[in-house]
Amino acid sequence: MLRYLVRRVLIMVPTLFVTSALIFTVMSSAPTNYFDNLVQEMQAQGEKVDQARIDFMKHEYGFDKPPVERYFWWVGGLVRGDFGYSFEYQLPVRQVVGDRVWLTILLSFTTIVFTWLVAFPIGIYSATHQYSWGDYGLTTLGLMGLAIPHFLLALIFLYFSNQWFGLSIGGLMDPKYFDAPMSWGKFTSILSHLWIPVIIIGTAGTGSMIRSVRANLLEELHKQYVVTARSKGLSPWRVLFKYPFRMSLNFFISDIGSILPSVISGGELVAIVLSLQTTGPLLIRALQSQDIYLAGSFLMLLSTLTVIGVLVSDVALAFLDPRIRLLGGATK
Numbered sequence: 001m002l003r004y005l006v007r008r009v010l011i012m013v014p015t016l017f018v019t020s021a022l023i024f025t026v027m028s029s030a031p032t033n034y035f036d037n038l039v040q041e042m043q044a045q046g047e048k049v050d051q052a053r054i055d056f057m058k059h060e061y062g063f064d065k066p067p068v069e070r071y072f073w074w075v076g077g078l079v080r081g082d083f084g085y086s087f088e089y090q091l092p093v094r095q096v097v098g099d100r101v102w103l104t105i106l107l108s109f110t111t112i113v114f115t116w117l118v119a120f121p122i123g124i125y126s127a128t129h130q131y132s133w134g135d136y137g138l139t140t141l142g143l144m145g146l147a148i149p150h151f152l153l154a155l156i157f158l159y160f161s162n163q164w165f166g167l168s169i170g171g172l173m174d175p176k177y178f179d180a181p182m183s184w185g186k187f188t189s190i191l192s193h194l195w196i197p198v199i200i201i202g203t204a205g206t207g208s209m210i211r212s213v214r215a216n217l218l219e220e221l222h223k224q225y226v227v228t229a230r231s232k233g234l235s236p237w238r239v240l241f242k243y244p245f246r247m248s249l250n251f252f253i254s255d256i257g258s259i260l261p262s263v264i265s266g267g268e269l270v271a272i273v274l275s276l277q278t279t280g281p282l283l284i285r286a287l288q289s290q291d292i293y294l295a296g297s298f299l300m301l302l303s304t305l306t307v308i309g310v311l312v313s314d315v316a317l318a319f320l321d322p323r324i325r326l327l328g329g330a331t332k
Contacts, residue, residue: 005311005315008311008314009311012307012308012311015307016300016303016304016307017075019300019303020071020074020075020078020296020300020303021071023296023299023300023303024067024070024071024074024075024292024296027290027292027295027296028067028070028071028292030290032290033063033290033292034087034088034289034290034291034292035054035057035058035063035087037289037290038054039054057087061085061087061293074293074296078297078300083293083294083297084293084294084296084297085293086286086291086293086294087289087291087293087294088285088286088289088291088294089291089294093293093294093297096282096294097279097282099182099277100277100278100279100282101279103172103190103276103277103278104278104279104280106190106194107172107194107197107198107201107276107278110194110198111197111198111201111202111205111267112202112205112259114198114199114202114206115202115205115206115209116209118202118206119205119206119209119210119213120209120213122138122142122210122213123209123210123211123212123213123214123217124213124217124240124245125138126138126139126210126213126214127213127214127217127218127221128217128221128240130218138210139210139211139214141207142206142207142208142210142211143207143211144207145203145204145206145207146204146207146208146211148203148204149269150200150201150203150204150267150269150270151269151270151272151273153200153203154197154200154269154270154273154274155273157169157196157200158170158273158274169193169196169274170274170275170276171193171274171275171276171277172190172193172194172197172276172277172278173186173189173190173193173277174189174193177189177190178277196274197267197270197271197274197276200267200270200274201267201270209252212251212252213248213252216247216248216249216250216251217244217245217248219248220243220244220245220247220248221240221244223244225243226239226243226244229242229243246320249320250317250320253313253316253317253320254313254317255313256309256310256312256313256316258306258309259309261302261305261306261309267280268280268281268283268284272284279298282294282298283295283298286298
């Protein structure tokens with residue numbers, strides 16, 4: 001196991017290096033950059049362009065240097081924990097992100113827990129009561145959750161909360177707490193606003209997981225070892241959770257690689273519709289304005305979380321399922 005972990009960690013280094021090169025190449029290959037767009041925007045608004053200031057900013061941020069030199073300057077900063085400077089906000093990326101990362105982590109982890117708490121009991125019930133009315137009804141609800149887009153569900157919530165109750169459900173806190181430091185009042189305000197985006201974002205994930213749990217558990221329940229366990233007189237609950245349920249979790253563990261990046265990215269479209277103070281809208285705005293250091297730092301963080309998540313899922317699968325061998329050796 002130790003040799004496997006060391007090998008995988010060593011592989012992560014060139015993987016992330018190549019990923020960073022691809023991200024920087026794609027973002028730098030655009031025909032224009034942030035400063036060109038800024039000049040065009042100022043000219044369209046009839047403002048006077050201070051070319052000396054534009055040239056100074058280009059020099060300050062290294063845009064008068066070759067792309068290769070700028071790339072190694074950016075990567076060197078990432079290694080040191082310096083995520084660069086945001087052109088649009090005129091602040092370091094760390095300050096721009098601020099509390100948005102923690103709010104995104106809180107929202108995403110709460111959504112994940114909500115998805116698990118709802119999907120696993122329903123999936124187990126549907127698998128153990130196959131073709132019953134309950135199975136049909138719950139499966140239909142799951143399919144509806146998959147079919148309705150997140151942003152449309154958010155718009156429906158906004159409309160009916162305003163029309164029926166006269167409430168505004170946008171944001172993750174009351175406006176008076178936007179720039180305030182963390183306090184008990186701000187924390188309770190976040191909790192009171194949190195449940196609506198959790199339900200909206202978690203709807204599609206819940207529907208997908210219900211179908212996955214049901215399908216994987218049904219496959220295990222029809223295998224010979226389950227029939228043998230039943231014939232020996234084991235209780236139904238012990239037969240279910242001893243091996244079939246554990247084996248059906250393989251898909252869930254292998255999906256950790258995609259769960260970790262979602263902790264940072266969050267539901268971007270839902271965040272825009274509901275005006276949530278998360279990192280999703282910030283990333284989209286950075287991509288639109290070609291704020292390459294802000295957007296590139298976000299994308300590298302998502303890539304790093306993906307690589308770490310895949311490693312965690314591989315190791316967890318080996319512990320969960322004894323049939324899996326990480327090093328590919330034959331068992332005796």
